[in-house]
Amino acid sequence: MEKKAVLSALSALSQETRLDIxxxxxxxxxxxxxxxxxxxxxxxxxxxxxxxxxxxxHAELIVQRREGRSLIYSADFDxxxxxxGFLAENxxxxxxNPATCAPVCAPSPEAANGPEKAGNATTPLPxxxx
Amino acid sequence: MEKKAVLSALSALSQETRLDIxxxxxxxxxxxxxxxxxxxxxxxxxxxxxxxxxxxxHAELIVQRREGRSLIYSADFDxxxxxxGFLAENxxxxxxNPATCAPVCAPSPEAANGPEKAGNATTPLPxxxx
DNA sequence: CTATCATTTCGATAACCGTTGAAGCGTTGT
DNA sequence: ACAACGCTTCAACGGTTATCGAAATGATAG
Numbered sequence: 125m126e127k128k129a130v131l132s133a134l135s136a137l138s139q140e141t142r143l144d145i146x147x148x149x150x151x152x153x154x155x156x157x158x159x160x161x162x163x164x165x166x167x168x169x170x171x172x173x174x175x176x177x178x179x180x181x182h183a184e185l186i187v188q189r190r191e192g193r194s195l196i197y198s199a200d201f202d203x204x205x206x207x208x209g210f211l212a213e214n215x216x217x218x219x220x221n222p223a224t225c226a227p228v229c230a231p232s233p234e235a236a237n238g239p240e241k242a243g244n245a246t247t248p249l250p251x252x253x254x
Numbered sequence: 255m256e257k258k259a260v261l262s263a264l265s266a267l268s269q270e271t272r273l274d275i276x277x278x279x280x281x282x283x284x285x286x287x288x289x290x291x292x293x294x295x296x297x298x299x300x301x302x303x304x305x306x307x308x309x310x311x312h313a314e315l316i317v318q319r320r321e322g323r324s325l326i327y328s329a330d331f332d333x334x335x336x337x338x339g340f341l342a343e344n345x346x347x348x349x350x351n352p353a354t355c356a357p358v359c360a361p362s363p364e365a366a367n368g369p370e371k372a373g374n375a376t377t378p379l380p381x382x383x384x
Numbered sequence: 385c386t387a388t389c390a391t392t393t394c395g396a397t398a399a400c401c402g403t404t405g406a407a408g409c410g411t412t413g414t
Numbered sequence: 415a416c417a418a419c420g421c422t423t424c425a426a427c428g429g430t431t432a433t434c435g436a437a438a439t440g441a442t443a444g
Contacts, residue, residue, distance in 0.1 A: 131269075134268040146341075190411095211276075211277070211280065213281075215331075303391090
């Protein structure tokens, strides 16, 4: 993923309404949601929503398709993954130090279910090679 | 990680100079870099750099410490991880669909070394529970 | 204690961003 | 063909942000 693309993705997500939209679509999965449904769910005016959807689309974070007279938007998961990869790239320099960069490279335990010990570095961490 | 914190982190990173600074510090690891060294490495004026370092510090993405007459800045890896976790939270709704959200939850193969098949969903993916 | 060095703060300017109401465009149903 | 509907585009405004030179701060070294 190129720096320019990452920058526009971060720029797009750095706005509360757009972050809400994106997260809503991430949680909605590939089925996505109609523009009107998003507007209602988040309580924003159609004009404002359209503006933000354009921004997110231009940042290539979401994708549009037509269904009847509605426009359905859904998250672009590949792009989202590329973003994370870019930030963690070459983390902790070389040689890598598992003790410090492990949290970045390994999925967070709190996102799965309960909090656990984060220090079980038994398996290598694929993202940065720690 | 709270939405407000995520928002200010994204906002801080959505600016080219700050993204450069942060990535430089991510790659520098816990040792960090002096403000002057960062300014030289990125070719920005001291005043401008200081402004951006303040922004990143206020977003809690980086941390400051003193060493001799220099101020050393380093990335806050916990915060970075929290950011990623927040974006992927509850991805693809319930029930989760591994086929579509796997790329988000699993570390990207391109960041490790060479590109591989991304579809080997043999083990469960901890971040979103797919 | 003074000089020097690294970094920050100040003040001002120009560019960018988010929001809104009104108007426009394409699609559906009668 | 016409009216209703969903959504987007337009034009304009108020607020925020990035950048710079100059001056101030804080810490070290001699």
